[in-house]
Amino acid sequence: MINEERLLNLFLKLQSFDSLSFHENEILDYVYNNLKELGLYLEIDNVGDILANENNLENHSKGNIYAYLKGSLDDSILFSSHLDTVSPGIGKKSIISDGIIKTDGKTVLGADDIAGIASIIETLRTIKEKGLKHNDIELLITIAEEPYCQGSRYFDFSKIKSNKAYVLDLDGKLGRCAIKAPSIISFTIEIFGRSAHAGFSPEDGINAITILGNALSRIKVGRIDENTTLNFGKLYGGEQRNSIPDYVNIIGEIRSLNSNFALKLMDDITKVFNEEAKAYLGSIKVSFKEEIKAYSVSKDSNTIKKYNEVLNELGIGDIELITTFGGSDNNNINKNGIEGIVISNGMNKPHTVDEYIKIDDLNKTSEIVLKLMTK
Ligand SMILES: [Zn+2]
Numbered sequence: 041m042i043n044e045e046r047l048l049n050l051f052l053k054l055q056s057f058d059s060l061s062f063h064e065n066e067i068l069d070y071v072y073n074n075l076k077e078l079g080l081y082l083e084i085d086n087v088g089d090i091l092a093n094e095n096n097l098e099n100h101s102k103g104n105i106y107a108y109l110k111g112s113l114d115d116s117i118l119f120s121s122h123l124d125t126v127s128p129g130i131g132k133k134s135i136i137s138d139g140i141i142k143t144d145g146k147t148v149l150g151a152d153d154i155a156g157i158a159s160i161i162e163t164l165r166t167i168k169e170k171g172l173k174h175n176d177i178e179l180l181i182t183i184a185e186e187p188y189c190q191g192s193r194y195f196d197f198s199k200i201k202s203n204k205a206y207v208l209d210l211d212g213k214l215g216r217c218a219i220k221a222p223s224i225i226s227f228t229i230e231i232f233g234r235s236a237h238a239g240f241s242p243e244d245g246i247n248a249i250t251i252l253g254n255a256l257s258r259i260k261v262g263r264i265d266e267n268t269t270l271n272f273g274k275l276y277g278g279e280q281r282n283s284i285p286d287y288v289n290i291i292g293e294i295r296s297l298n299s300n301f302a303l304k305l306m307d308d309i310t311k312v313f314n315e316e317a318k319a320y321l322g323s324i325k326v327s328f329k330e331e332i333k334a335y336s337v338s339k340d341s342n343t344i345k346k347y348n349e350v351l352n353e354l355g356i357g358d359i360e361l362i363t364t365f366g367g368s369d370n371n372n373i374n375k376n377g378i379e380g381i382v383i384s385n386g387m388n389k390p391h392t393v394d395e396y397i398k399i400d401d402l403n404k405t406s407e408i409v410l411k412l413m414t415k
Pocket residue numbers: 122152153185209
């Protein structure tokens with residue numbers, strides 16, 4: 041029922057904008073104007089300013105778009121997608137061959153998450169054009185999703201009337217949906233030792249690298265159990281070959297489907313570093329933040345039931361419920377009491393320069409959204 045040519049053109053237009061996280065204004069204005077033409081109630085919040093403050097940015101995005109369209113059917117549903125892309129994402133090209141859209145291999149495509157936004161807008165155009173009856177529709181189009189969902193973190197969820205949400209932000213075959221996602225804790229550990237000449241007076245020094253090495257040798261990394269991962273991702277420290285290093289800084293993250301377990305693991309790591317620092321008369325400073333909170337949606341929830349019915353009606357195939365180890369705006373949606381799932385928008389290999397989407401899957405995503413809105 042949707043207009044496939046118009047959808048493709050919209051996808052290509054949205055894809056042509058540079059929209060790295062915190063710099064989404066161009067695409068934001070374009071999306072806003074499109075929604076305005078369709079007669080939706082619209083707001084842009086001030087979250088861009090909050091994030092600019094926190095991240096010390098001069099030029100930054102305005103904020104998240106909230107949109108609302110009153111319907112005549114019984115249900116009320118929130119749809120969500122994000123405006124930003126990861127790097128490399130400047131000067132994205134789009135190449136179409138054999139029904140597939142990809143880039144020249146120098147940047148990501150940005151189907152993550154333009155595919156979601158394009159599908160939503162085309163669906164609304166179809167509804168308007170054909171005068172279709174629909175549910176109450178709410179949209180949350182966010183900024184800065186990629187860096188730990190910062191845009192939706194500060195969104196005022198008290199505006200949302202729906203108790204169901206579909207976040208169009210999952211890769212893979214249509215019908216895939218994420219119903220569990222982890223808490224993510226980011227952390228920084230600083231180790232303070234004492235510098236001394238490595239040859240003349242090593243006895244006077246406290247070697248921060250030794251403390252680090254001893255601590256790391258006691259900590260299991262990688263997959264801790266089936267629900268939890270731990271990674272130390274980057275470090276720096278020391279000055280030169282012949283000085284005892286008095287400082288090391290190491291950063292990492294914990295992901296766990298069990299929020300309490302993640303916090304306990306952070307506590308355990310801190311204890312180990314503390315003990316090793318004490319043993320050498322050094323000290324540490326640990327800072328951490330729960331960037332997003334884990335959620336789990338019940339398999340017999342209404343949100344999943346409705347999605348499953350739509351897939352069946354369209355003959356798209358079976359629903360596939362998955363657990364993801366990535367976060368999305370759906371973490372913040374669930375944290376605020378709305379039963380949301382993340383559904384495939386047809387994109388493949390997101391966050392790589394090989395990212396692509398089949399035009400057919402883009403069309404079908406829009407058909408799925410149309411059914412969800414009009415059923
Ligand atoms: Zn995404």
